[in-house]
Amino acid sequence: MTEVFNPLVSRTLSQLPHRLHRKSSWTEHTPFAMLLVELLQPRTIVELGTQHGVSYCSFCQAVDELQLPTRCRAVDTWKGDAHATYYKESVYTELLEHHRRYESFSQLLRMTFDEALPQFPAASVDLLHIDGLHTYEAVKKDYETWRPKLSERAVVLFHDTMETQNGFGVHQLWRELSPNFPAFNFEHGHGLGVLAVGAQAQQPVLDFLATASANPASTRALFAALGRRVQLETEKQWLARQSAFGRTLAALKSKPHSA
Numbered sequence: 561m562t563e564v565f566n567p568l569v570s571r572t573l574s575q576l577p578h579r580l581h582r583k584s585s586w587t588e589h590t591p592f593a594m595l596l597v598e599l600l601q602p603r604t605i606v607e608l609g610t611q612h613g614v615s616y617c618s619f620c621q622a623v624d625e626l627q628l629p630t631r632c633r634a635v636d637t638w639k640g641d642a643h644a645t646y647y648k649e650s651v652y653t654e655l656l657e658h659h660r661r662y663e664s665f666s667q668l669l670r671m672t673f674d675e676a677l678p679q680f681p682a683a684s685v686d687l688l689h690i691d692g693l694h695t696y697e698a699v700k701k702d703y704e705t706w707r708p709k710l711s712e713r714a715v716v717l718f719h720d721t722m723e724t725q726n727g728f729g730v731h732q733l734w735r736e737l738s739p740n741f742p743a744f745n746f747e748h749g750h751g752l753g754v755l756a757v758g759a760q761a762q763q764p765v766l767d768f769l770a771t772a773s774a775n776p777a778s779t780r781a782l783f784a785a786l787g788r789r790v791q792l793e794t795e796k797q798w799l800a801r802q803s804a805f806g807r808t809l810a811a812l813k814s815k816p817h818s819a
Contacts (some may be wrong), residue, residue: 593618596727620659621662635671637720689716690702690716696730722750
């Protein structure tokens with residue numbers, strides 16, 4: 561029996577993520593990421609395309625705070641691509657340092673998505689986040705090659721469903737898939753599609769999707785506001801670091817030079 565989703569009873573929705581990064585395009589979806597872990601209580605989470613780790617660490621944080629027996633795996637070469645751009649080794653090493661707190665249940669798999677496939681049994685992944693190269697061909701391949709790995713309760717997330725320029729094709733695949741499953745699309749933060757592909761999807765997830773679909777404007781407004789809160793916190797912390805750096809630099813410049 562479907563029940564109306566009530567955000568006020570969530571244990572995670574008001575939490576700020578520990579992993580914040582000013583360059584991340586995923587920041588505004590972290591409240592939903594943590595909520596989804598709470599609703600789904602996944603046995604295995606896999607993320608395809610991690611970069612700075614804002615999305616992935618929000619999943620891990622929820623697993624940790626809810627004390628779930630979940631296994632988490634992030635798959636990325638940490639080299640970049642045509643859409644994420646190509647980046648320095650420091651992107652990986654900085655994430656690795658933050659990730660140490662989750663090493664008891666999480667791994668960063670530095671490899672291609674295809675190379676990671678054999679590490680996961682069929683029908684074992686409850687939550688799959690696809691955020692690699694965003695051409696239509698690439699995201700369709702990611703979905704189809706990982707589809708056999710999805711469990712009977714699986715949920716798939718697609719980032720950048722609202723991006724239509726510069727070769728982005730997630731929106732096209734989303735239009736093809738979403739009519740076939742319980743689904744909802746967030747329009748803020750470049751778009752995030754939520755697809756309950758499992759034949760035995762968890763009832764709390766179905767309740768959320770039903771409530772969201774019946775109240776799309778208010779649902780989108782709520783999560784956009786929660787996302788802006790995280791974005792503002794990210795900017796606040798960045799400005800504080802810049803200010804501290806400026807004070808340190810000024811103090812160093814004011815010191816008299818020794819002979």
